[in-house]
Amino acid sequence: MRTGIRLGLIAAVVVTMITSGRLNPSHEHAIANLILLVLSVGGSFIATGERGRWMPRTGYALTSVAGAALTVLAPDSAVIALPAMAVFAAAGRLPLRESFVIMVAGVGVNVGLFFLLRRDSPPILLYSLMPAGLWVAGIGRRQYAERAEQAELLLSETRRASQASAKAAALAERARIAREIHDILAHSLSALSLRLQAADGLLADSSLPADHPALAKLRGCLAAAGALAREGLDETRRAVHALRTDDTPLPELLESLVDSRKGQPVRLRVIGAQRTLPAEVSLTLYRAIQEALTNAGKHAPGAPVDVTLDYGGDSMRVDIRNPLPDNNIRQVKPTGAGYGIAGLRERIELLGGELSAGPSGADWVVSVRIAR
Known part of the structure; x- marks a missing residue:
């Protein structure tokens, strides 16, 4: 439960106890009311602690039991907020069995003390059913939050699976394109380079003089074409390598x-x-x-x-x-x-x-x- 709401409820209970005169020394249960109020408020603060496994359990149980007893001695509408708040928070935070025990303990103290003190006509049914009803509401709220979290996790997993599938499909397509490039362009450039080398060899065996200008120019063109073919082959291999890998x-x-x-x-x-x-x-x-x-x-x-x-x-x-x-x-x-x-x-x-x-x-x- 949010800190502001919890402090507001505690302040309302304390003000109610003071204005109703139930903490007045002349009141027959003034000391008991004060002790139960301190235990209830203290338990609510203990329950918010994060140290140790038993701090929240002890705090919720203390507020539930002491608050239930206080509702019998001081049956005011605001007092019931203490045990109700504790039971609702316990249902949302503690395991089902532990929160149920805390709720039953509070209701049991409330009913038992009512019959022990033989109170005339407090709204005992309301005081007993309200914590039980809020416990059910807390369990429902917790289950809803858990289902929402599971749905979010499932959505996240589905999104990751979809992204992985899309990436795998993209890698497969890139690998296919790389194979096509290699099988067509790389082989063609390799064959072209070999043909250019063969043409240069044929020129070397020709009957033209070695210093013939046309022969020198033709050899220069063949050399440049061969260099371009080799450069294109290197570029093709680099492109194929880049397509096949993603890093x-x-x-x-x-x-x-x-x-x-x-x-x-x-x-x-x-x-x-x-x-x-x-x-x-x-x-x-x-x-x-x-x-x-x-x-x-x-x-x-x-x-x-x-x-x-x-x-x-x-x-x-x-x-x-x-x-x-x-x-x-x-x-x-x-x-x-x-x-x-x-x-x-x-x-x-x-x-x-x-x-x-x-x-x-x-x-x-x-x-x-x-x-x-």
């Missing part, structure tokens, strides 16, 4: 990307404690960094690029910064390979994030933020 660290994904930027110094900085990101988020951030590095290499070749991963706050933030060439502000456009800034912005917005790209002082800055 790929972003810095790990970026290591090979940074190492592959020949002639373009890239500094990677991590702020905050690293945490696991969903595969979709890691792969999208990877693509954003890849696109920004490609644009930096196209518009400011050889310029250093700073990549910052910020795990702090309530979002994941990535900043890619490189100096503007000759302090001229140029609009970064899609490179023709990959998604381009516009395509990446749409992809990031689908994840609930945002992308911005533009000049900041003497630098060009691409910023990506995705909420947790």
Whole structure:
């Protein structure tokens, strides 16, 4: 029972006892009334204690028995609130058998003392039935609370099971897509790389002079095509790995990307404690960094690029910064390979994030933020 209600009931009982003159020294049961009142009020405070197993049981029993006796000696309407309050609270807090014993003890003392003192016409039936009725109400309230708690737990378990099922379905679908990518694109790129190597070998055996300009140009094109095929194969394998797992660290994904930027110094900085990101988020951030590095290499070749991963706050933030060439502000456009800034912005917005790209002082800055 709430502290305010309990204190209000106790105050009402004390005021009733004082104003009715039942604590007046001239009253025949003044001492007994005072003792029973102190025991009833003290028991109600003891019952609220959390120390030990017996404190609430002792407090409820003391208030129930002493309050029941007090209702016989001082049959005022407010006095019955003490044992009734104790029985109702015990029914909601103690085991069924213990609260029932406390209720029966109070009713038994009330009825027994009534017949022992041969009272004329107190509302003995009301005084006996009220604690019993409140005990039943307390049991009903407790059962309702338990059922509500069980329903909440069941709902929570159902929600977790639904989320687990949805995640399992998503992982299964991603695994299927990964297999399709591997079986189609990776095999095709592997075959293309082998064909390009074979073509280069055939050129080596051709009758054209080794220093023929057309032959050198053709070999250069074949070498570039082979490099693109190998790079595409590596990218495909990384995408397949990211799709098959849900805990790929972003810095790990970026290591090979940074190492592959020949002639373009890239500094990677991590702020905050690293945490696991969903595969979709890691792969999208990877693509954003890849696109920004490609644009930096196209518009400011050889310029250093700073990549910052910020795990702090309530979002994941990535900043890619490189100096503007000759302090001229140029609009970064899609490179023709990959998604381009516009395509990446749409992809990031689908994840609930945002992308911005533009000049900041003497630098060009691409910023990506995705909420947790």
